[in-house]
Amino acid sequence: MIEDLKKAVQIIRKAKYAVVFTGAGISVESGIAPFRGKNGIWSKHNPMFFEIDFFKKKPFQSWQKMKELFYDSIDDYKPNIAHTVIAKMEKRGFIETVITQNIDNLHQQAGSKYVYELHGTLKTLVCTECSSDYDLSFADMNFLPPTCYICKGILKPDIVFFNEKPPHFAMQRSKQEATKSDVMIIIGAKGEVLPAAEIPELAKKTGSKMIEINIDRTHFTDTITDVFLQGKATEVLGKLGEMLYL
Numbered sequence: 375m376i377e378d379l380k381k382a383v384q385i386i387r388k389a390k391y392a393v394v395f396t397g398a399g400i401s402v403e404s405g406i407a408p409f410r411g412k413n414g415i416w417s418k419h420n421p422m423f424f425e426i427d428f429f430k431k432k433p434f435q436s437w438q439k440m441k442e443l444f445y446d447s448i449d450d451y452k453p454n455i456a457h458t459v460i461a462k463m464e465k466r467g468f469i470e471t472v473i474t475q476n477i478d479n480l481h482q483q484a485g486s487k488y489v490y491e492l493h494g495t496l497k498t499l500v501c502t503e504c505s506s507d508y509d510l511s512f513a514d515m516n517f518l519p520p521t522c523y524i525c526k527g528i529l530k531p532d533i534v535f536f537n538e539k540p541p542h543f544a545m546q547r548s549k550q551e552a553t554k555s556d557v558m559i560i561i562g563a564k565g566e567v568l569p570a571a572e573i574p575e576l577a578k579k580t581g582s583k584m585i586e587i588n589i590d591r592t593h594f595t596d597t598i599t600d601v602f603l604q605g606k607a608t609e610v611l612g613k614l615g616e617m618l619y620l
């Protein structure tokens with residue numbers, strides 16, 4: 375592993391435009407369960423509640439599940455050392471942007487400035503009628519589903535539901551960043567969900583060196599990864615942070 379860490383540090387130091395791509399695995403050590411694998415959310419809860427058609431038909435049931443899974447404990451989640459090291463890498467100029475599939479806002483809480491959220495964020499709610507968007511603090515979670523102050527329409531978390539398209543801006547900018555990058559660091563992503571998983575593939579296709587950090591091998595490991603650092607995000611990023619003197 376130490377040889378691979380040294381190789382990764384060398385690639386990062388030489389990078390002209392390094393970009394980070396993260397998945398649920400980076401937030402596991404902040405207490406947020408991943409979606410797949412051991413203790414995965416989808417092994418305990420039916421993804422049906424996160425289908426956009428289900429939400430439109432039964433918003434109350436969908437909101438009840440989201441409250442149980444995310445909103446009841448949203449204030450308990452804090453960034454971990456992996457998020458913090460990435461924010462420090464941005465400040466020191468080792469990386470330019472973060473592209474994340476996560477909806478937990480932990481990169482921003484850790485201090486990352488340029489974050490593209492391919493699957494949206496729990497922190498904002500959007501009216502399904504008049505498209506007004508609100509900070510989460512406006513919603514009273516004791517009365518579900520929360521309704522719009524302006525038109526009484528039902529509010530929806532600003533996250534990408536199954537069978538919904540990712541936000542255009544985040545997707546387009548992520549494609550530009552992947553194309554422009556000469557190094558991409560993939561952290562805690564299984565690579566099974568499209569179109570998000572196309573972003574690392576695009577980076578590889580346009581010549582980026584690919585560093586992957588994960589506790590397990592993934593779809594990326596055997597296809598596009600150049601340096602695979604197997605381990606927990608906090609442990610590997612902690613070591614990288616030391617070796618970059620952050």
Ligand code: APR
Nearest residue numbers: 397398399402408409410475562563564567588589606607
């Ligand atoms: N450190 C590093 N990697 C980890 C850790 C950890 N502590 N714990 C888990 N992982 C890895 C797992 O090995 C797996 O590869 O993180 C990945 C988590 O996979 P998923 O749960 O599928 O998360 P992700 O790839 O982000 O899922 C993408 O699927 O359901 C949708 O919208 C949801 O954004 C999510 C998308």
